[in-house]
Each structure stands twice: as C-alpha cells, then as structure tokens.
Amino acid sequence: MKSRALMFLAAFAVWCLLSWPPTALQLAAGAAASLLAAAVMGRMFITRHHMLGHPMRILTFIFHYMPVFTWELIKANFDVAYRVLHPGLPINPGIVKLKTGLKSDMGLTFLANSITLTPGTLTVDVDKEQGILYIHWIYVRGRDIDSASRAIGGRFEPILRRIFEEVVP
Amino acid sequence: MIHSWLPYVLCILLFCVGVYAVLSKKNLIRIILGIVIADYAVNLFLILLCWKKGGEAPILQPGAMEQVMVDPLPQALVLTSIVIGLATTAFLVAIAMRLHERYGTYDITRIRELRG
C-alpha cells in the first residue's frame, strides 16, 4: 500500500513536469492518471519504503554519490578517448569478477549501472547470492579479484553501502 | 533539377530491394524482412510527398498560428499504413513460427509441398 502511495506521488510529479505549466484540468487528469498508474503498476514500485524515512541516505545520495559518480564519469570518458585515439591502441579487454559486499537489490543495481554507465566498463551479469558482478573491462589491469574490485567499484561501493544497505558495517 | 528527385528515386530503389528480397530469398524470415523493407519504403515515399520548402511540423501551437506547414494528410496515411504493416508482419511471423514448428526449418525449398 505504501508502495502504491509513493508511486502515486512520483507519477503525479512526473505528470506536472510533462504538462508544465499545469492548469486545473491538467492537474485533475494527472491525478486520475496517476491513480490508475499506481493501482495497476504500483505494487512493486518500492519494496523497502522505510528506507526513504532516513533523510541522511537521500542527502548522501544527492551530495556525495552524484558528484563522485559525475567525476568518475568524466575521468573514464577521457581515459577511453585516450585509448581510442592512441595509435598503439592500448587495450587489453577481458571479463573480470568483481566481489561486492552489497546485499540489497537497489544497491546492486546502482552499482552495476554505475559501472555500466562509466565508459570502459560494462556489467555483464549479476550473481546476487555470492555478491559477484561479471564485468567487461577495456583494460584489464590484473587477474586478482580484489584489485579488480578495488579498481572498478572501489569508489562507489562504500557510498552505496551507506545509502542502500540496512545495516552499515 | 535532378537532385530534388533523388530522394524519391532512392525510395523506389529501396522498394525494389524489398521486392527483390521477397521474390528471391529462400528463407521465410528473409522474405518477411523483404516485405518490411518494401513497406517502409512506401511509407517513406508518402512522407516525402508532404514535404514543402520551409514547412514545419503541422502542429498548432498557441501563438504561432500563421506558419508554413507541411501537408499533414500523408502523415495520417502513413500512420494507418504502419498499423496495417504491423498487423501483416505479426501475422506473417506467427505463420512462419508455426511452419517452423511443423517442418523444423525456415527454408522454403524444403517446405514446399503444395505444387501444380
């Protein structure tokens, strides 16, 4: 039920953005449409809604995770551009395992998507039980699983743990 | 001017590519793809027809009522024709899948039982 209510709020916000500036009619239609969307699709929108009750987590997401992610994105872009433009084409592609301590669905998804979005690395598969991500890497630096984990996910994982994990170690 | 005709000619060429695929390919899926290509060539042709120099998309916006617009009718026609194409393609794919189930192949030369 809480999931549906959250879905309704999110849907209504999106509707207002879509029909900006909103008129009274648009808002009424938006409310009806959001209700419908929440009724049909809202059941599994958010599974752990109590997590939204911690403002620290949201603030960490916006003010810590987002800047770090943006910085990593820019760095990786330049790195890949360098590898592409370099006449020697210094690439060493391969698939590596990445060990992660994240347990929650959202945490794993954000980690996997962060890795995919940064150029040069791409999440191929996720194994939730063992906490392992399979990653295609444009320049494999080492065969050792721990160093790979540190090199790829090291910057994101501690932050994501603070945002999404129930118990922060 | 020769080059103003070029898009139309290319469209017809694309149509011919589709028809060629339908008539010469031996694989059911390729035949379906040929039909899809020909279908989209015709749709493209219809869209080209409504082009007008300096024309804008035919959408009324508050405040900007007096503007040169492209002909909106072919766009409606194309939408209809896309729907029809979708239905035909879905039907053909369904039939091809059933044929594959019966014969275990998409190769038309090994399916052909009806002759004469």
Add this chain to the structure above:
Amino acid sequence: MARNDGEAGMTLVVKTVTRLTVGLIFLYGIYIVLNGHLSPGGGFAGGVIIALSFINLFLAFGAKKTFEIIRKDAVTALESVGAVLFLGIALLGFIDGGFFSNFLPQGELFSLVSGGAIPLSNIAICIKVGAGIFGMFLALVAFRGSEREGK
C-alpha cells in the same frame, strides 16, 4: 541473457530498473493519449507505449507476475471492448448528422477538454491498440513456450 536464479525473468538489474520505471512508462502512455488532440501522439502511440510497459514487465518478471496484474483473457476482452467503444462513438455521431460526426461541443482550443469526441476516440483506440499489441506479443511468446515444452 535470461538466467534462471530459481525464478522467472531476467537478471536483478533489469528487474530493479523495471520496478522503478514501468509505472512511469505506463503514466507516460496515458499522458500521450489524453493530450493526443493537442500535441503529437494520440490513441495509437499512447496505446503502444502502454503495451510496451506491460511487455517490459513480462520480459523482466516472466508470465506469472504479469498475469497477476492483468489476466490473459482480460487482454483479449479489452481489445474487443476498445473496438466496440470506438465503433460506438462513431455511431453516436448519428445524433449529430452522420457516421463519425463530432457530436460533442468542441470546447476551447488548446484546452485539455476540447475537440469534442476526439479524446474519447483516442481513449478507445488506446485500449484497442494497447491490448492488441500486448495480446499479439503474448500470442507469439506463448506459442514459443509451448513449442519448447513440446520438444
């Protein structure tokens, strides 16, 4: 890559992203339909988007969870309902002169409630198209499933 970790559907990443976005895709479809007479879009485009949201759900979570939300025979029934509604709106035009006549007041230009019967037709088309495309998808996918079991 469809890996089966004891349950149907795709990997965790796809599932989580689908969970977050599928409702908004659905909402966007409704938006396109309701504003179809004012901006590009309309019943067909919106119906396709709505159908795609269900297809997304089906691909990510598998058949069982999808049919908890909408039953399979409901899809085919909705398709006919949409068609009958559309035809009904067309026939209602006879109270104002003829087939497909716009029998409702036209309203003010650029207002959400305007265009007479056109938004209503858009909704009917959306139901028809959405259910039709999702039904088509189900027919093709369900057939593949039976084929695999058969072998």
Add this chain to the structure above:
Amino acid sequence: MAGEYIPLLVAVPLAGAFFCALAARKSGVLADTIGTLIVALVLALSIYAVVSPPSTHAVGGWPAPLGILLVMDGLASLMLLVVSLVAFLVMIYSLSYMNAYSGRWQFHTLFLLMLAGMNGVVITGDLFNLFVFLEVASLASYALVAFGTGKHELEAAFKYAVMGSLGSLLLLLGIAFLYGYTGTLNMAHMAERLGELGVAPITVAALVLLLSGFALKAAIVPFHSWLPDAHPSAPAPISAMLSGVLIKSLGVYTIARLVFNVYGASPDLLNLLLVLGAVSMGIGVILALRQWDMKRLLAYHSVSQVGYMILGFGLGSPLGILGGLFHLFNHSIFKSLLFLNSGALEQATGTRNLKEMGGLSGRMPTTSWTTLSASMSISGVPPFSGFWSKLIIVMACVEQGRWFYGAWAILVSVLTLASFLKVTKFAFLGKLGKGFENVREVPWPMRFGMVVLALLCIVGGLMLVPEVKEMVLTPAVRVLDHGILTLGEVVRL
C-alpha cells in the same frame, strides 16, 4: 441526405465481429446466432440499397474532397447484393460444416471482419479508404486460410499473405503517386484532376502499379500463382467466400472502378484488359484440366472465369460491361456453390481426390444434383445462368467485330465443360468407391445453402427479364459506361 444507412453496411459487421469476440467466447451457439443475425441484417441492408435510389454519405459531416465520401451507386449496390447474398448462404452452410473445427467465435469474428472489409471496399469513394478496407478484408482472409493450422494450410496462408502484402504495397505506392500528382484522394475528384492535368509518365506508372496490385488480388494470370494454393486450403465455406466474392470485390470491382471511373477507358487500356482477360481464361482452364484435386480444379476455374469478366469489361461497350457484370454475379453464385459441394463431398468421404470417389449420386442426391446444376452453369449450358452471361459476352465480341475473342470465349467454355464432365463422371457416376458404403447426405443447414444457390443457378437467367434488369444490372452498367465520374456528379446522386 438519404444515404444515412450506408455506413451501417460496414459498422454492422464490424460490431458483430467484436461482439462475437467479446461475448461468444464460451458458447458456440451464441457465436452462431450473432454471426447469422448480423449477416442477415447486412443482406437486408443491401437489398434495401438495391431498391432505393443511389445516394452518398459524407463521413463525419465533412464535405466531399476533404472528408471521406461513401458512394452508393448502381455498381456498389450490385456488388453488395452479390457479397451479402453469398455470405448469408455460406454462413448458414457453415453452421454445420464448421462443427469439425474448434474456435467458433474466431471463425465468426474473422468472417464478419472480412465481410466488413469487402463492404467497405465497395461503398467507399476514397482511394486510401479503399486501401484500408481492402487490407482489412485481406488480413481476415489470410487468417481464414490458415484456420485449420495444418501443414498445407499454413504454407498456403504464408504464400497468400506474402503475395497479398506485395499487392497491397504496390497499391499503396500507386495511390501515393496519384496523391502526389493530383493532391486528392477522393476518386471522383481525382478523375476530374487527372482530366485537367492530362497524362504524364507518373500517371502511367501509377496505373501500372495499381493495375498490378488489383490484378494480384483478382488473380489475373501473370499474378495468379497464389490462388490455387490458398483457396483450396481454407475450410470449404471460406473457399466459397474467397473464390466467390473476395477476389471480385477486391480485384475485379476495383479494376473496373479504376479503369472506367477514375482513368477513363482509353482504347489502349481496354485492349490491355482484353489481352489479360483472354490469357487468364485460357491458362486457367488448361491448368484446371489436369487437376484431380477437386478444390484445386475449382480454384483454377476461378482464374479462368475472372478472365471472362475482365474480357467483358475490356470490350468497353455497354453490352460487354453488362456481360461482365452479369457473369460476375453468376460466377459468385455457382463458384461458391461448387466449393460448398466440394466441402460436402470432403466431409462425407474424407477425400478431395476425384480418382478415389465414384458413384456418389445415389448416396448424396442433393449434393449430386446441385453440383450438376452448378457445373452446367459454369460451362455455359443453356438454360443455366452461366449460359446467358457468356452469351452476352460473346455477342458483345461479335458486335464489335472481335471474332477472335468471341471464338476464344466459346472454346474456353467447351474446355470448362470437359473439365466438369470429368468431375461429374468420377465423383457421382460409375461404381461406388471403396469404403463409401456408409456415406450419408450432409445435414440440412449445408443442404439448405446448396439448394438455394442451385436454384439461383437455374433461374439466374431471369436476371435479364427487363424489370429485374432495370433494377439491378442496368444502373451498374450505366455507372461504368458513363466513364469518368466527376465530383459534382457523384455528390448530386
């Protein structure tokens, strides 16, 4: 406007189709009831259309060149009568024939959709709208050909659907050419604009595209290869609909409209039709002669008989057009009857191979004599209906001094007779085939449909009695003979 009933001819079968899909999923009886009632209603509407004066209806209240105009003139009402008459009798026949198949509501839905599409093709005055209805009818017919979902049905449906879609794409391209040249889609307005703008390479290209598209739908000879596979593979009532009316309303009717009312019949165009018709007649009947599968034989005869109609139109004189239209009417009756007969034989004996049948006239008297009357009619034996229409076509040939075509028509008719004597001899005469001792006559709904059609075959010549002719045939001939119809003339109907 008087034509307010016109859209109902499309709306009623469409509504019936969706109600069948909605309400009659569980109950086959309900589906049957809805289907029969709807088709009966359509038949009543088309009889009303024949007896009432010609009229038009502007869809949505938009006047003619802007909106879609539905036109009910003499030709349209004749076609409607043919379509709905055959559809009604076939529907009654199928009530018991389709017991062998599952999925009653699907059958009725598709059948009614096809009917709506055909009616739409006939009544619309807008070229793109015609294309849309043509696709509705075609798609429904593809699905109906695949209805049995056996190997051969699927293969035939695939072939049919590929050729049909190709034809539709040619049509759409042709329509796009014409729209680009004339800037209008209304057929009457288009005819006017074509007259003003004159002939250009693009109109010739459009004509070629449209003619090949419609010829594909009508299975005229260079484009006929799909028909002998598709029509026999469908269930018998559907074969009857496909061969009896679908190829005519989608192919022959549209060719006549295009050639006479939009482009205007120029001598070159008519000569082209003459050649196409003659070649279709000849090749169709020669291929039919060597068939042993009864339904394939009938399908090839459809190719041949469509040739007669095109030949009649190609003569271009009022008498030739009358012959073509009358033959169209007659062919719908006797070809659908023959397909229904083949269905009855197949259901009773379990085979379509003529060599395996024999001596069935004692076992199945109704089927036997209805087949005989239809065979005599298609072969042009007096006094059956087919004789009169062929006679008119031959007379029209003679009137214009085209002796070769007249002689050709007679020769093809003789070959047709030979082919049907084979059917009669192998299926009904001679010794009773092995294993047919227990064959019984088919149930009454099937017999009812066949008997009514057979009676129409026998008394079909009465269509030429002046009173009936003035009512049904003459207005249609007048429409085609009039040449280009301008928008003003159509609206004033």
